Amino acid sequence: MKIEQVAAQMYTVRDYTKTPAELAAALKRVRQIGYQAVQLAGTGEAPEAEVAKMLRDAGVVSFGSHESSARILSEPGAAAERASRLGCQYVVFPHPGGYRLESLGDVRSLAKELNAAGKVMREAGVTLAYHNHSTEFRRFEGKLVLEVLYGETEPEHLQAELDTYWVQHGGGDSEDWCRRLKGRIPLLHLKDYVISPEGRPTFAEVGHGNLTWKPIVKAAEESGCKWYTVEQDTCTGDPFDSLKMSFEYIRANLCA
Numbered sequence: 122m123k124i125e126q127v128a129a130q131m132y133t134v135r136d137y138t139k140t141p142a143e144l145a146a147a148l149k150r151v152r153q154i155g156y157q158a159v160q161l162a163g164t165g166e167a168p169e170a171e172v173a174k175m176l177r178d179a180g181v182v183s184f185g186s187h188e189s190s191a192r193i194l195s196e197p198g199a200a201a202e203r204a205s206r207l208g209c210q211y212v213v214f215p216h217p218g219g220y221r222l223e224s225l226g227d228v229r230s231l232a233k234e235l236n237a238a239g240k241v242m243r244e245a246g247v248t249l250a251y252h253n254h255s256t257e258f259r260r261f262e263g264k265l266v267l268e269v270l271y272g273e274t275e276p277e278h279l280q281a282e283l284d285t286y287w288v289q290h291g292g293g294d295s296e297d298w299c300r301r302l303k304g305r306i307p308l309l310h311l312k313d314y315v316i317s318p319e320g321r322p323t324f325a326e327v328g329h330g331n332l333t334w335k336p337i338v339k340a341a342e343e344s345g346c347k348w349y350t351v352e353q354d355t356c357t358g359d360p361f362d363s364l365k366m367s368f369e370y371i372r373a374n375l376c377a
Contacts, residue, residue, distance in 0.1 A: 122338050122341075122342060122346075122349055122371075122375055122376055122377065123376060123377060124155070124157070124371075124372055124376045125157050125158070126158075126347065126348055126349055127156065127157075127158070127311075127349050127350075127351065127368065127371055127372075127376070128156060128157075128158035128159055128160050128184065128348055128349065128350040128351070129151045129154070129156040129158075129159050129160070129350070129351055129352075129364050129368075130159070130160045130162060130310065130350045130351060130352035131144075131147065131148075131151075131159050131160065131161055131162055131163060131164055132162040132163040132187065132352060132354075133351070133352055133353050133354075133356070133360050133363065133364055134147050134150075134151070134360045134361060134364070135162075135163030135164075136360070137150075137360075137361075138163060138164045141167045141171060141175075144164050144167060144172070144175060145175045145178065145179070148175055148176065148178075148179035148181060149178075149179045150361055151179070151181065151361075151364065152179045152180050152181050154361070154364055154365045154368050155368050155372065156181065156351075156364070156368060157180075157181060157182070158181055158182050158183065158184055158348065159176070159181050159182075159183050160183065160184065160185050160186065160187070160213075160348075160350050160352075161183050161185070161186035161187070161207065161209070162186060162187035162215070163187075169203055169206035169207050170206065172207055173206065173207055173208060176207075176208070182208065183207055183208060183209050184209060184210055184211060184347075184348050185204070185209045185210060185211030185212065185213055185250070185282075185308065185348070186203075186204055186207060186209050186211075186212060186213065187213045187215040187252065188200045188203070188204070188212050188213070188214075188215070190214055190215060190216060190217065190218065190219065190220070191219065193212065193214050193238050193249070194234045194235070194238050197237075197238035197239075197241040197242050197249075198241055198242075198245060200212050200238075200242070200247075201241065201242040201245035201246070201247040202245065204247050205245070205246065205247060209247070210247065210248060211247070211248050211249075211250050211280075211282075211307065211308060211348075212242060212247055212248070212249055212250070213249075213250045213251070213252050213282050213308070214235065214238075214249065214250070214251050214252060215252050216252065216254060217231060217256070217257075222256065222259070222266060224261055225261035225262045225264065225269065228261060228266050228269045228270065229269060229273055231270065232269060232270050232272075232273040232274050233273070235249070235251065235270065235274055235278075235279050236273070236274040236275060236278045236279060237278075238278075239274065239275075239277075239278030239279045240275075240278045242278075243277060243278055248280055248307070249278065249279055249280065250279070250280040250281060250282040250307065250308055251270060251271075251279055251280070251281060251282065252282045252284060252310070253267055253281075253282075253283060253284050253287055253288065253291075254284065254287045254290075254291075255287045255288075255290040255291035255292075256291075257270065257287075257291065258288075258291025258292055258293055267293075267298075271302070271305065276304065276305050280305055280306070280307055280308070281302045281305050281306045281307075281308070282306075282307075282308035282309070282310060282350075283295065283298055283299065283302065283306055283308075283309050283310065283341075284310040284312060284352075285309070285310060285311060285312050285313075285314070285332055285337060286310070286312035286313065286314050286324060286332075286354075287312075289314045289322075289331075289332060290314065290322055295332065295337045295340075296333070296336045296337050296339075296340045297340075299337060299340035299341045299343075299344050299346070300340050300343070300344060302344060303343070303344035303345065304344065304345055305344075305345075306341065306344050306345065306346055307345065307346060307347045307348065308346070308347070308348050308350065309337075309341045309346050309348070309349050309350065310350050310351075310352050311327045311334075311349055311350065311351050311352070311367065311371070312324060312327070312351075312352050312353060312354070313325040313326060313327050313328065313329055313330030313331070313332050313367075314330045314331055314332055315329070315330035315331055316331075323355070324353050324354050324355055324356070325353075326353065326363050326366040326367045326370070327351060327366075327367035327370050327371055328366075328367065328370030328371070328374060329366065329370070334374070334375055335374075335375065338375050349371075351364060351367045351368065351371070353367070
């Protein structure tokens with residue numbers, strides 16, 4: 122992994138991106154930390170041309186964005202067009218919230234919809250990826266939801282954005298899943314996992330939790346990962362400080 126492949130997920134600092142002016146300032150702060158790339162999410166409804174200019178002015182690139190799950194499935198062409206205007210190669214389906222996943226049939230139905238949306242996006246020059254949480258580690262008829270979603274879609278129509286925290290939260294192993302998704306995992310969310318003083322699993326800065334990062338990153342590299350994105354859903358302090366802590370650990374311990 123090279124440092125220029127390490128990105129910041131802007132959802133981490135979503136409380137600081139509610140207006141166009143705040144977003145522009147947040148992008149510059151992220152660049153000052155050292156990140157050369159970002160992934161867009163939770164950045165409001167600023168026009169794409171305006172956001173693209175903010176990215177250029179801040180000196181960062183955006184390889185992808187998290188878009189509305191409903192919009193991806195109902196208007197994949199529009200989602201692809203928006204991504205293209207932002208200069209993004211990847212559109213990420215962020216969460217199956219709002220979709221019934223209570224049976225194997227439900228999961229297969231979602232897989233079919235994702236495959237169809239991904240086909241439209243691919244034809245428009247954009248790649249659809251799926252971002253997991255722990256709900257995808259439920260089993261129906263002996264099969265994990267995540268296994269069904271990738272097993273019943275075509276790789277060219279649905280790629281993976283594996284989230285390390287949520288894999289662990291679901292009882293999975295990130296290194297194993299990176300290897301299982303070889304050739305299909307261009308994106309990886311770096312997010313550490315720790316047990317709080319109250320005994321509950323919670324988020325931590327990369328390198329400040331319990332995940333074994335070197336084997337995970339090695340497996341991701343060998344499986345063709347292109348972008349390693351730092352995201353922290355909640356932070357105990359300033360989220361920019363959390364992004365900095367993660368970046369410094371990655372640069373010192375994980376980058377070639």
